[in-house]
Amino acid sequence: MTKLLYVCGLLMLAFCASCGRTKTDLSDDKTRSETIDTVSSYGPKTMVRNVKKGRNGSVLIAASFAGVFRYDGKIFTNLTSKLGSRRFWDVLEDRAGNLWVATTDSGVYYYPKQAKSFQHFTTRQGLASNSVLRIFEDKAGIIWFGTGGGISRYDPQRAVSGRSDGQFFQNFTTKDRLPNNGINTIIEDRSGKLWIGTRGEACFYDGKTFTILRNKDGKAFNNVWGITEDKMGNIWFGAAIIEDKKGDTLVVTAGLWCYDGSGFTKINQRGNSAIIADRKGNLWTTGAVNPNGVGAWKLFRYDQQALSSKMPVATEIMSTEKMLCGILEADDGSIWFGSMNGVYQFDGKTVTDFRNKEDQK
Template sequence: MKYIHLYALLLSFIFCSPCTAQGRIDTLKSIITHQTKDTVTSYGPNTMVRNVKEDSNGHILIAAMFTGVLRYDGKSFTNLTSKLGLHRFWNVLEDRHGNLWFSTTDSGVYCYNGKSFQHFTTSEGMASNAVICIYEDSAGIIWFGTGGGVSRYDGKSFKNYTTQEGLSNNSIHTILEDKTGKFWFGTGGDACYFDGQAFTVFRNKDGKAFYNVWSIIEDKKGNIWFGASIVEDKKGNTLVVSPGLWRYDGSAFTLVAKRGASAIIEDKKGNIWTTGSLNPNGVGTWTLSRYDQKSLYSKKPVVTEIMSIEKMLCGLTEASDGSIWFGSMNGVYHYDGKTITDFKK
């Protein structure tokens, strides 16, 4: 058990033609067209990279705070948002129509169709201009996790869910639709799911809610994986927490590892990868870890620490070639199974 996160306080400080979800053109605010060329460089960003994704062309999309959203084609980095000015870019999504969505924690969301940008903020109906996550569901609806609740965009208008509608906490870190159609939300307070009618907070076998959930995935077997802490005690305004990587099989929760997991993916082979701190307060060593699929359900899964660094590690993704990309406090890294590459100048 450790005392609650300086890391969480840092994140709270950071936190504090037009395109649509259906590929249609509507009348919402389209603000910027291509009048200048995108910035191209042979070096990656040297600012915090919160999330990394791969697009349908096999290019790597990198959301770097105060730098922009960059696209890496294997040779050079193109800043797709250089004309938007400096913002705290946090996440990126390519939807099924090929539109790119860029979230910020200070200026809402931008949607880019390759020619022009469309800007969505509270003026267009979003719950908040601080947007942490973007998610496209099985019906093509775009969901946004914000600092003021969940915003659902159907291509025409926004529907917002907050604590007034039963959401457990308005600070949304991550969103997942599982194979049964339920939506899972990881929040700064706890985690819950939405069955279309009501929100349910999920708890461990001792009845305790999970705290500060940054990542949720569903594996190939239908298990839900997430990184979260359990609040063990409260001393004044200080919480005493125990962090961990958890797995939910539909009936019971299993603590897989007693270490932080701020980002989680499952690779093509079924291995689970995480980035997270070895120290519950977020200070000290952070690791990129791989949990061997052959031992995932044993009492002591085999975990390999691929990289350790005395700085925060962030979002990660597996590229189509099987390599792993992940962000950090000061740039983006690539792991090809043997070598870790740092793209900073």
């Protein structure tokens, strides 16, 4: 097996940590000015970290320092114009129609469906950290935040003792046996377990215990940025296995892995960042061909029929010298994905770059 030198700082940020479980007061920190949305025929031209589904078939785009945009099929609307320049990383429109915006420099902004201003949640209100990389809503309507200081849980239905707004944060950190406080991603499988990728070991959470994932040799999966569940219930993720340590340098092997409920199978040795399974059962990944992140980044599709093979062959959709990020299957079946310089759409035949023609040069 080829061994690669892995630089610990790759794809990592400096994160502030805050531990413990905290009841919160969310009423006194709001962006009180009304939001004035701006619209454009073109998409953002800065890094797009994540792309998510919005209401009525729209697409939500989190673009670092540019804002969070809604695309309705014709125009891009900047929903965060009044928030100024922030390092926007993720976005969620929950089942009630409320908008959540994650940043890695100033916590979370919350826009209730019936409101006219954002509320601002930080460590002051109980978040585990002001650096937030992931927002996820589970089947029960609980909102989970993956932060640089652990996991924060928000239950919109649970009333805090002595309060009438029903808002509540609960934090999980290494003190609660979370393997690492730096959280990259969170998903929920069909059984209700949460699968969590961290900048240390990956794990799953059954509501009581965090269990670290290990291969047949007992080695943990590290630095997981993308996890998904396919139509058969298999869990797919990209990860690094630490084979050795030489001074400050880690010797690792990286690749795409599949868990079928009984064991882990390594599919390839490419770097894999974001991963989704579409409605047809196809698997989509973005990642660097060279697992150390140097060189070309590619968008691949693994057809559903090929996934039953021990070594499924991938179809290359796009290659670029710049980083590719989060992936989304939109309601119309098209695939959206972020990059260092904007957002792209693949309709099954053509990749569309939504920047203006001058920026595309």
